[in-house]
Amino acid sequence: MIGGSDRVEEAGAILRAGGLVAFPTETVYGLGADARSARAVGRIFLAKGRPADHPLIVHLGDVSWLERWAVGVGKDARLLAEAFWPGALTLILHRAPGVPDEVTGGRETVGLRVPAQPIALALLNAFGDGIAAPSANRFGRVSPTRAEDVLADLGDRVDLVLDGGPCQVGVESTILDLTADVPQVLRPGGVDADALEAVLGRAILRTATGPSRAPGMLTAHYAPQAVVEVVAFEHVVVRAAQLLEQGLRVGVMSSSNLTIPGVAGLGSFTTSRDYARELYACLREADRRELQVVLAVPPPATGIGVAVSDRLRRAASSFSLEDEEDAT
Ligand code: TXA
Numbered sequence: 001m002i003g004g005s006d007r008v009e010e011a012g013a014i015l016r017a018g019g020l021v022a023f024p025t026e027t028v029y030g031l032g033a034d035a036r037s038a039r040a041v042g043r044i045f046l047a048k049g050r051p052a053d054h055p056l057i058v059h060l061g062d063v064s065w066l067e068r069w070a071v072g073v074g075k076d077a078r079l080l081a082e083a084f085w086p087g088a089l090t091l092i093l094h095r096a097p098g099v100p101d102e103v104t105g106g107r108e109t110v111g112l113r114v115p116a117q118p119i120a121l122a123l124l125n126a127f128g129d130g131i132a133a134p135s136a137n138r139f140g141r142v143s144p145t146r147a148e149d150v151l152a153d154l155g156d157r158v159d160l161v162l163d164g165g166p167c168q169v170g171v172e173s174t175i176l177d178l179t180a181d182v183p184q185v186l187r188p189g190g191v192d193a194d195a196l197e198a199v200l201g202r203a204i205l206r207t208a209t210g211p212s213r214a215p216g217m218l219t220a221h222y223a224p225q226a227v228v229e230v231v232a233f234e235h236v237v238v239r240a241a242q243l244l245e246q247g248l249r250v251g252v253m254s255s256s257n258l259t260i261p262g263v264a265g266l267g268s269f270t271t272s273r274d275y276a277r278e279l280y281a282c283l284r285e286a287d288r289r290e291l292q293v294v295l296a297v298p299p300p301a302t303g304i305g306v307a308v309s310d311r312l313r314r315a316a317s318s319f320s321l322e323d324e325e326d327a328t
């Protein structure tokens, strides 16, 4: 079932009854359930085919809901929430009593964010409490940025899909862990590290290392069926020629204008924002066109280009040393 903003009240009722509602956010579509209900949250894992120890982000309708879900909310969290919510930033904080283990994967921390998307906010307000939601894709697949992507992946496993059109940011939220001494980015995303540091007024850890990295955020993630190769602009023509010579069906996506005869143009993007917004749709398109290899020239690694490059790298990893933790 698919519907628009006119079905938000109905969607709230589905959530109260323990059902699953897929909804748009500014980053990617989420697969939502009542975050207070272990049973409802359990259905998310079943629908996605995702390992049960991977924690979920709880979406809030307003910054004032923070205390219902987290304890010891400090100055950093307040500053960041004030600056970036609603928006593509997830804060990892100490969980409040009563947050189900099914949401946190048994951790003492919880990931929280207020999404910047009108239908998402209307749904949260109709429901009235936190909605646990991972990206609305099957485990291991590319995140959905359009309602039809959700239907293709989860169709009959979800009670209602709210259609808000294409997602405006296109890559997932930045995850920032505020529970350690120094704030640490666990996943680059829609809000870049420079912006976080500007608000905090000090340096943060920009890459996820050590035990606190986000489970499910390792390699071999966000991958289409096609093999993805990350290639520098100056090498892409030669590499394409080699692949075409082998008789392979090849596509290319790039941050600059690029047409290669015999190679399917999946997208060339003048800004990293555009690249981010179209990235997952392009990877899905590669599969629809049954391409075998996607050559991806990454955008400059600044701003949201950091998140795009991160996702391209993950899409390009064909194997992982820690497979069991992959691909939320
Ligand atoms: O933009 C987004 O964040 C989207 C939209 C729907 O909000 N959601 C999303 O959810 O990307 P998901 O489940 O696909 O990825 C959530 C990530 C996972 O890698 C998980 O490990 C991490 O957040 N995470 C959630 N709670 C955490 C916690 N308490 N500690 C560490 N990592 C956590």
Ligand code: MG
Pocket (backbone or CB within 6 Å): 134, 135, 143, 327, 328
């Ligand atoms: Mg995901």
